[in-house]
Amino acid sequence: MLEMKGIDKRFGAVVALNKASLTVKEGEVMALAGSNGSGKSTMVKVLAGLVAPNAGEILIDGEKKIIHSGTDSTREGIATAFQDLSLIPTMSVKDNILLGCEIVTKSGMVDEKESRRLVQELLDRFHIDCDPDDYVQTLMPSTQSMLEVAKAVFRKPKILLLDEVTASLHYDEIATLFDIMRELKNEGVSMVYVTHRMNEIFEICDSITIMRSSETVTSGPVSDFTLDDIIFYMTGARPKHSEAKTAAAEDQDDREVVVEVKNISVYPKVKDISMKAYKGEIVGIGGLEGQGQPEVIRSILGAVRPQSGSICYMGKDVRFKDPAAGVKAGIGFISGDRSKEAVFDIRTITENIFAGNSAKESLFAYLSAKKVRKFSEDAVKKYNIKIGKLKDPASSLSGGNQQKLVVARWIAMNPNLLLLDDPTKGVDIHSRQEIHDILRECAANGMTVIIAASDTDELLNISDRVYVFYEGKVAAELSGEFKTSEHLVSAMMGVKEKVQEAE
Amino acid sequence: AGDAAAKPLKLASHNAVVEGNPYRVRYELDMQEAAADAINYGYEVSYNSFVANWDQSTETQQLQNSINEGYDIIVNDPVATTGLDPIIEAAQDAGIIYINADCAYMSTDVNVLNILTDQEYLGYKTGLYAGEVLGEGAKVVMIAALEGNQANTDRQRGFEKAMAEYNMEVVASGNHDWDTTKSQQTMAEILNSGVEFDGVLVSQCAENAFEAFDAAGVAYPGFIGFGDTGAYMQKMLEVNKDQVVTPYIVLSNPPGVGATAFNFALNLYEGKELKEGIFAEGFEDTHQIWIKSKVCYTDKDVAAGTQIDGMSIEEYANSYEAGDSISFWLTKDEVAEQYFK
Amino acid sequence: MKESFARFRRKPAFTGCMLFLVVLILNIGIQGWSTCLSNGVSVGNILSFFQPSALKSIFMTNLPFILVTVGQALLLLVGQMDVSIGVQIALVNVICIMVPQEWGVPVWVGWIIAMLAAFGISALCGACCAVLRLPALLASYALTYLVNGINVLIMNVPQGSVPKAYWKPYQSTLFGLIGGKDAPQFLKFLDYIPVPALVLAAVLLIWYFISRRPFGKHIYAVGTSQRNAFAAGISPVKVQMKAFLIKGFFVGVAGICLTLMSASGNPLQCEEYGIKSLSAAIIGGMGWGGWGSISCGVFGGGFLVLIQNTVYYFFTLLSKIFVGFSVTSYWQNFVSDIIIFGGLLMTIVTAKEQRKTLQQGLKAQFRRGEKYAK
Amino acid sequence: MPSKNMTFEPNANKDFFSKLNLFVQTHTALMAVIIAAILYIITIIINPKGMNTVAIGNIILLTVILSIPAAGQTMVLISGGMDFSVGAIMSATAVLTTYTMKGENGHFLTVLIISLAIGAFVGFLNGVCCVKIGLPAMIVTMAISNIVTRMQYILTQGVLSGKASPLFSSTVKFKLFGVVPHIVVYALIIWPIVFYLLKRSRFGKQLYMVGNNANAARLNGVRVTKIQVLSYVFSGMLAAFAGMLGAAYMSTARCQIFDDYAYQSLIAVIIGGTTFAGGSGSYEGSIAGSLVMILLSNLLTTLNPTQPVRNVLNAAILILLLVLYNRGKAVRQ
Ligand SMILES: Nc1ncnc2c1ncn2[C@@H]1O[C@H](COP(=O)(O)OP(=O)(O)OP(=O)(O)O)[C@@H](O)[C@H]1O
Ligand SMILES: Nc1ncnc2c1ncn2[C@@H]1O[C@H](COP(=O)(O)OP(=O)(O)OP(=O)(O)O)[C@@H](O)[C@H]1O
Ligand SMILES: [Mg+2]
Numbered sequence A: 001m002l003e004m005k006g007i008d009k010r011f012g013a014v015v016a017l018n019k020a021s022l023t024v025k026e027g028e029v030m031a032l033a034g035s036n037g038s039g040k041s042t043m044v045k046v047l048a049g050l051v052a053p054n055a056g057e058i059l060i061d062g063e064k065k066i067i068h069s070g071t072d073s074t075r076e077g078i079a080t081a082f083q084d085l086s087l088i089p090t091m092s093v094k095d096n097i098l099l100g101c102e103i104v105t106k107s108g109m110v111d112e113k114e115s116r117r118l119v120q121e122l123l124d125r126f127h128i129d130c131d132p133d134d135y136v137q138t139l140m141p142s143t144q145s146m147l148e149v150a151k152a153v154f155r156k157p158k159i160l161l162l163d164e165v166t167a168s169l170h171y172d173e174i175a176t177l178f179d180i181m182r183e184l185k186n187e188g189v190s191m192v193y194v195t196h197r198m199n200e201i202f203e204i205c206d207s208i209t210i211m212r213s214s215e216t217v218t219s220g221p222v223s224d225f226t227l228d229d230i231i232f233y234m235t236g237a238r239p240k241h242s243e244a245k246t247a248a249a250e251d252q253d254d255r256e257v258v259v260e261v262k263n264i265s266v267y268p269k270v271k272d273i274s275m276k277a278y279k280g281e282i283v284g285i286g287g288l289e290g291q292g293q294p295e296v297i298r299s300i301l302g303a304v305r306p307q308s309g310s311i312c313y314m315g316k317d318v319r320f321k322d323p324a325a326g327v328k329a330g331i332g333f334i335s336g337d338r339s340k341e342a343v344f345d346i347r348t349i350t351e352n353i354f355a356g357n358s359a360k361e362s363l364f365a366y367l368s369a370k371k372v373r374k375f376s377e378d379a380v381k382k383y384n385i386k387i388g389k390l391k392d393p394a395s396s397l398s399g400g401n402q403q404k405l406v407v408a409r410w411i412a413m414n415p416n417l418l419l420l421d422d423p424t425k426g427v428d429i430h431s432r433q434e435i436h437d438i439l440r441e442c443a444a445n446g447m448t449v450i451i452a453a454s455d456t457d458e459l460l461n462i463s464d465r466v467y468v469f470y471e472g473k474v475a476a477e478l479s480g481e482f483k484t485s486e487h488l489v490s491a492m493m494g495v496k497e498k499v500q501e502a503e
Numbered sequence B: 001a002g003d004a005a006a007k008p009l010k011l012a013s014h015n016a017v018v019e020g021n022p023y024r025v026r027y028e029l030d031m032q033e034a035a036a037d038a039i040n041y042g043y044e045v046s047y048n049s050f051v052a053n054w055d056q057s058t059e060t061q062q063l064q065n066s067i068n069e070g071y072d073i074i075v076n077d078p079v080a081t082t083g084l085d086p087i088i089e090a091a092q093d094a095g096i097i098y099i100n101a102d103c104a105y106m107s108t109d110v111n112v113l114n115i116l117t118d119q120e121y122l123g124y125k126t127g128l129y130a131g132e133v134l135g136e137g138a139k140v141v142m143i144a145a146l147e148g149n150q151a152n153t154d155r156q157r158g159f160e161k162a163m164a165e166y167n168m169e170v171v172a173s174g175n176h177d178w179d180t181t182k183s184q185q186t187m188a189e190i191l192n193s194g195v196e197f198d199g200v201l202v203s204q205c206a207e208n209a210f211e212a213f214d215a216a217g218v219a220y221p222g223f224i225g226f227g228d229t230g231a232y233m234q235k236m237l238e239v240n241k242d243q244v245v246t247p248y249i250v251l252s253n254p255p256g257v258g259a260t261a262f263n264f265a266l267n268l269y270e271g272k273e274l275k276e277g278i279f280a281e282g283f284e285d286t287h288q289i290w291i292k293s294k295v296c297y298t299d300k301d302v303a304a305g306t307q308i309d310g311m312s313i314e315e316y317a318n319s320y321e322a323g324d325s326i327s328f329w330l331t332k333d334e335v336a337e338q339y340f341k
Numbered sequence C: 001m002k003e004s005f006a007r008f009r010r011k012p013a014f015t016g017c018m019l020f021l022v023v024l025i026l027n028i029g030i031q032g033w034s035t036c037l038s039n040g041v042s043v044g045n046i047l048s049f050f051q052p053s054a055l056k057s058i059f060m061t062n063l064p065f066i067l068v069t070v071g072q073a074l075l076l077l078v079g080q081m082d083v084s085i086g087v088q089i090a091l092v093n094v095i096c097i098m099v100p101q102e103w104g105v106p107v108w109v110g111w112i113i114a115m116l117a118a119f120g121i122s123a124l125c126g127a128c129c130a131v132l133r134l135p136a137l138l139a140s141y142a143l144t145y146l147v148n149g150i151n152v153l154i155m156n157v158p159q160g161s162v163p164k165a166y167w168k169p170y171q172s173t174l175f176g177l178i179g180g181k182d183a184p185q186f187l188k189f190l191d192y193i194p195v196p197a198l199v200l201a202a203v204l205l206i207w208y209f210i211s212r213r214p215f216g217k218h219i220y221a222v223g224t225s226q227r228n229a230f231a232a233g234i235s236p237v238k239v240q241m242k243a244f245l246i247k248g249f250f251v252g253v254a255g256i257c258l259t260l261m262s263a264s265g266n267p268l269q270c271e272e273y274g275i276k277s278l279s280a281a282i283i284g285g286m287g288w289g290g291w292g293s294i295s296c297g298v299f300g301g302g303f304l305v306l307i308q309n310t311v312y313y314f315f316t317l318l319s320k321i322f323v324g325f326s327v328t329s330y331w332q333n334f335v336s337d338i339i340i341f342g343g344l345l346m347t348i349v350t351a352k353e354q355r356k357t358l359q360q361g362l363k364a365q366f367r368r369g370e371k372y373a374k
Numbered sequence D: 001m002p003s004k005n006m007t008f009e010p011n012a013n014k015d016f017f018s019k020l021n022l023f024v025q026t027h028t029a030l031m032a033v034i035i036a037a038i039l040y041i042i043t044i045i046i047n048p049k050g051m052n053t054v055a056i057g058n059i060i061l062l063t064v065i066l067s068i069p070a071a072g073q074t075m076v077l078i079s080g081g082m083d084f085s086v087g088a089i090m091s092a093t094a095v096l097t098t099y100t101m102k103g104e105n106g107h108f109l110t111v112l113i114i115s116l117a118i119g120a121f122v123g124f125l126n127g128v129c130c131v132k133i134g135l136p137a138m139i140v141t142m143a144i145s146n147i148v149t150r151m152q153y154i155l156t157q158g159v160l161s162g163k164a165s166p167l168f169s170s171t172v173k174f175k176l177f178g179v180v181p182h183i184v185v186y187a188l189i190i191w192p193i194v195f196y197l198l199k200r201s202r203f204g205k206q207l208y209m210v211g212n213n214a215n216a217a218r219l220n221g222v223r224v225t226k227i228q229v230l231s232y233v234f235s236g237m238l239a240a241f242a243g244m245l246g247a248a249y250m251s252t253a254r255c256q257i258f259d260d261y262a263y264q265s266l267i268a269v270i271i272g273g274t275t276f277a278g279g280s281g282s283y284e285g286s287i288a289g290s291l292v293m294i295l296l297s298n299l300l301t302t303l304n305p306t307q308p309v310r311n312v313l314n315a316a317i318l319i320l321l322l323v324l325y326n327r328g329k330a331v332r333q
């Protein structure tokens, strides 16, 4: 049905695709897996007409096609839901879904009535709870993600490309999505499904193509692969199942409390949250997306002002007026939303690593070039960041390495308290492991770490103690023997009674 | 003066531009003075000034507003040479005395009095004196004012006439758009280009063109002119103090022309009638009255000890602020005597 | 009622509309007061703003600026701008005058050629900004020099005229158009409708129809995110070029109106409309790219126009109240610039409204989410 | 973990233009110097007499003056803003300089302090309106510069008055060895300060961070507002000082004398490789860009066209320069 052969793509000096290929049969869901920066999205964008390949060909139903633009792509029956969405925030839901394929009356005017009816139908099918006239920018991220898929499906494609659409979806939304995908499959629609969540691959996909370092390394029916196989092809190494270290919960009380959050609320998501972290401890924050994790972390940093409650840091009540104040007091912050909140993409790797230091000390003091260079050289070596030259822009790095860059930036400053908000979101398994190792080492050296993560295994793996948020409140605090997957998941779903019983 | 019987009179002065243009600033000040002076003739004039900022739409609307407001006299220094026919008709229908000053209004469809300075004379006079000091066939730099502007065109006509008489050749040229900065910059760039020349003809703003010689540190030219500001007069006196280094000419392009126009209006207001044959030759159909520059001297006059307004030239030159340009205006009586029956 | 006002408050055109109304009321008041002081109090004087002649002159003289601001707003919508829009009007004006004068063709042929020139120069600007993707501010600034040069090459000094048969209708009211004093008196109310206002209405109507086509949606998409629009199968270059051409239409009409207003040609005029229209559009509530609507342009343009008028009457009023107070233009310009700056500051109000909208939207979603979870 | 993403393309026989383009994009400052050289060579080919000490001195002088407001403009653009008020500030301090000095020596310090204070204040106002209040920089700085302009008229009543002190004038205009104007002494003070700020201080680092990704900078502990406002303040102060030097160069100053420098400095900075998007750019580029602007004007005078033709040529060359450097990214990559 769809075949891509020998696709090459370079962005300046960066090779994004190198003779990559992929084949999808009719009515099949094909998983496209690979670590960060392996070129999955680029493949998708080539099909969508957003990226012009340097070489290679695309065959659809055996015929050679040239895709120059979104229009070409649509004409070939391809529809795409992008990783970073393609909605227009200032337009209404209705206009967004119909964008580029407006319903017009005979006189050439847009037929608003018919448009609304069709869109409402679509929204109902996807169980999206919003009005066709709502502006997209007023919707929650998960709703926007669903809309992105709905928009693609509305185009009645023969080939549907879904690029990490589940990254910010709730479990019920994912279920709806899978139902629809199955329906489409029965209608004979071929799908390319990009994801980092392995369980989804086994649940919904028929075949799998794995990419590594811009190349296609293998493909075949999903049933031929085990989880370890997939990870092996993605990273080139068999995963070592490292055992989670569990801190002794009993002697906690005589350790120094570094930060204590008391009954804070942040409109609209955080209602009443209290938690504390001891010196040298890794505290995890779990929960479904949108339960207030980022807000709590940002209130400690000073980036968000809680409406009520107090935060006690190093034995003193503090209310940082901005992150700069928090940073001054010895706090570091690492965000998982690299492009928006962490990486300075057009600045050099050196500057990116030095960014933490840049922010801290006096503004106009002399800064020798040597010192800056040494600082970053050391960090690159110590944290094993794969770079070309120190002078290259940060955008030349793969996603995982960019994230390590950000981690290195703060660890090198040796903060007293390190806050991480889903730092490994979309980071491949290998890099994730490395980041975990770094964090453990730091905690062992006395740094306090608070980490929010969307991945439950990761959370259990890394943290000594886990707070589970549900609807803006702490649903459970898990440590020791209770720190298990079952407890965590049931707390995440708000099934409180069970946890309390267990305690 | 100041008798209680003074008749109230409303004067509106409309201008294309005032800000950034020392000439127009003086124009307004002179008009204000003339308005105050009218008390001597039994008028208490309330004066208001409006600026269109080179926008004909604004100009038209402001004129319309003035008509609605019932002004007695409107003196306009227009944005363009045409384009006000409809509004002028409206003003005249409303019984307002509408006079055009300084920049010509060229439409023949309406009957408007144009009170202008004789621009051609300024160019011609400068050119002639340049020819006199530089001799036949001299090479000159020509820095004109604003391309597309009527006064500039008239002046250039004068310059060219004189240059033809002396067979002068223009070896470099530029425009200064009445912008002092540009005048200096243009001259500096011409100096940069290394072209050789004997003298500099410049359509006003001569002091800044001259400044470029100082800034570049090169020898002064064999002639410069004309200029009309305090800075220019003082600078030329200083440069030529001991011996004549750079012959020059001072000519006035009087900003007071607006005040003169106002005094024409006063006479018209009293119902007097214009004499015959006072219009400039060839411009009778647009009713142009050209007022010749009253102040004009060269380095020779300084040497000869000529007096202006009862002062020596040095005293006269020093009586001006650096940025002020020489001005004069004709009083109501002078106007009446020279131009009215 | 309350609901629809709340919706209106969240619209981009809200501040522009409010600012416009405030200045309108101020203008009516000050102009009326000023007239009363000279002519004695009467209903007619208090409402002197509404005199047919006053209304007519406001529309007649400012229509070109308002049209240009609307054009500028359209460009801002697709994420572009054009500061050479001012000299482009002058270009149209110059061609309107010179073509009939030099080639002896009928006046209307000159107009058609002028319209084509407006489209041509807009296409050129579009080619630079949309096709070559140069920064619009600098590219159109460079074009200002180009058009300026062309204008003077075509017409070196202000000159020319338009037959009265052409400009007279433009400069009259609807009542005047249907015969003036000879027309039936019961139609006298038509005297309050100036012909230029009809031109404005016609142009906006044309825009209304254009904006209700898919193109009307595409401009928002392209203005907000070229990439996303492209992904949806829209060509950003085409949409932006179309916007430039429609702007060319606005400029063409504006240039012809200018010609009819002045009944003559002037190569050096309106240059400052480029920047002024940009400020006007922003004051009217436009954002950079994808935010705003054409009404923002109308309100913003109207605001600037009325400010100028109000300040004129304000100073006239002062000179009447304080005898001997004479107005220098510095203060007039100073006061209007301060007010314009104030207007700009007022646009924060819309920004606040928008933030509020966002929050309210999120709140509603959140509540719905709660319901959904239970 | 194998990572081939960073492999650099070995076979470099790609077409000439894409290589040239890559070179231009990555070596903007050098490119500006090359263009300046080309412009100068064309000038002296057309008019060999144009290569003289007078011309060179003049070019240096004007470049230095333009490079000073360009410094502020560079900072503001790097931080993601735009400052259209540099022209008006320059004019204001130029007028103030001549107005206060009145041709007498000895007012330098007073004028300097007042000028810098004015520059800082206007810059601060710009900063607050653009950054804190969040209005579009271009429009707001223009509106503020209009007000600054009106103040000039209210101060001087529009009359050109006073003169820069002869001593001060001579520190700008007089020439070392008949070629190098004294103004380079000022450049030798200002340029290193600017280089220090941009390259050797945390302020510079933070400026780039803020311009590249303000949100990340904030969460990283940078006081974004403070840095951006500071960039406007520095821009205002630099423009104020440039206005004083300009007054010394011109001797007299009318209102709005240097207004054109707003666009001039902006274009110079852009030609020097700083982008509107913020986060990138360098001061050496801006200095080279200033040189390009001055040489371009010089070339046009050498060609000696009539004013309208000059305008048309100017436009064509500016567009050409923009095409060379400042094309936006295509949607399709
Ligand atoms: N516009 C661009 N400019 C420069 N480099 C790019 C660009 N887009 C992608 N790249 C690079 O191309 C490589 C492949 O990126 P791509 O987005 O396809 O990875 P991915 O497999 O989708 O990763 P992820 O799982 O993180 O989404 C990366 O090294 C990335 O840095
Ligand atoms: N609450 C909002 N949230 C997000 N975007 C909005 C909101 N309100 C308006 N907009 C944006 O502003 C644009 C213009 O709104 P508006 O409803 O005024 O447009 P319009 O009715 O098409 O214009 P016109 O004024 O010409 O009739 C909308 O298309 C939308 O992109
Ligand atoms: Mg991806």
Ligand SMILES: [Mg+2]
Residues within 6 Å of the ligand: none
């Ligand atoms: Mg509407």
